[in-house]
Amino acid sequence: MSGGFRVTVPASTANLGPGFDAFGMALSLYDVVQVRVIDTGLKVEVEDAGAGGVADVPTDETHLVVRAIRKTCEHLGVEPPGLHLRCLNSIPHARGLGSSAAAVVSGVAAGYALAGREIDAFEALQLAAGFEGHADNAAASLLGGLVLAWCDGGRFHAERLTPHPAIRPVVAVPSVRSATATTRGLLPPAVPHADAAHNAGRAALAVHALTAKPELLLAATEDRLHQDYRAPAYPASTELVATLRARGVPATISGAGPTVLALTADGILPADVGVEGFDVLELPVDLTGVQVAAQ
Known part of the structure; x- marks a missing residue:
């Protein structure tokens, strides 16, 4: 997909009451990142599609999606010559709906696409959850559904369950x-x-x-x-x-x-x-x- 691709990532809710840092659930509100390989450099465009203001989002190497792409590409042994990202943000920032985790997961998924590889869920979780130190939101955005997340010996794990359809x-x-x-x-x-x-x-x-x-x-x-x-x-x-x-x-x-x-x-x-x-x-x-x- 080196010519261009689109990553769609869901919002998430965590804890669900008693499951502090352990429960997460993906919700149908989405950020979209359009990625295109260019000859050199980095261009990041950010568009507020309902996220409640993104004026404070950086458009350089410190952008969270870019950082996650770089980390994933390094892990997979690839280095794109240049990148053009267009980020359409619908998940409200700093509201408890997993906007940061969604950004990281989208960057990890983009890194796998740039490497021409299918996402390895376990390794992708290590990369994504490592940014925040816990896996509840990241696992939900990565896997969808309801997730039970934990860390054992420095490695993150998650089990995906299907919530009851009446909820x-x-x-x-x-x-x-x-x-x-x-x-x-x-x-x-x-x-x-x-x-x-x-x-x-x-x-x-x-x-x-x-x-x-x-x-x-x-x-x-x-x-x-x-x-x-x-x-x-x-x-x-x-x-x-x-x-x-x-x-x-x-x-x-x-x-x-x-x-x-x-x-x-x-x-x-x-x-x-x-x-x-x-x-x-x-x-x-x-x-x-x-x-x-x-x-």
Whole structure:
């Protein structure tokens, strides 16, 4: 595909309540990167296709997609003479929908295409997850569906599962941003044993609820490890989660926030729940993950 190709990569939501740094799910909102080999140099164009502003995105070697391409090409032993990238960004930045992981996964996929090779899922996960230090978002964007991710001996792993078809995710995306590094800084170095035990049980229940018995999702998405500690960073999102859960809607903070994820049965939020300041979107689960096609 050295003449030109297109990479389409889905957004993702992570944690899903109790599965901190372990659960991820791909959503049908996509960034697209068009790649063309040129004689020399680097040209990067970035277009905001709904990502809420990309003025601060670099267009040089520090661009995250470019960095991931370079890392992958080095790993695969290829070096393109020059690159022209056109990035169409639809995944909101710094909102907890995996925009950084999607950028990295698209770069990794592009690197494999430039090398003329099929994506090796395991090695691609090592390359992609290495940028962030955890594999939940990256694995979801790479594989699609629901993923269970972990790290063992410095190597990242992920198992892909198919979510129950009755689950219809809805996201409420606020205009405010939240940096993952900032919200991670709000987490304590240790938590009470009772809270850890609670989350272990709810995470196990969540796997069952997400794949086989969605009527258990309200209980299964309860969390004590991270959401309460991060609440001061996005009070409006925290309040919306509490309001939805009080109405029986399984709702959580998506990833590091501030987007709210609701795992509904009908694709809508209760009409009397106030969502001022949020853009509400139904985003079906993406079941395919990153895709590469000639253009």
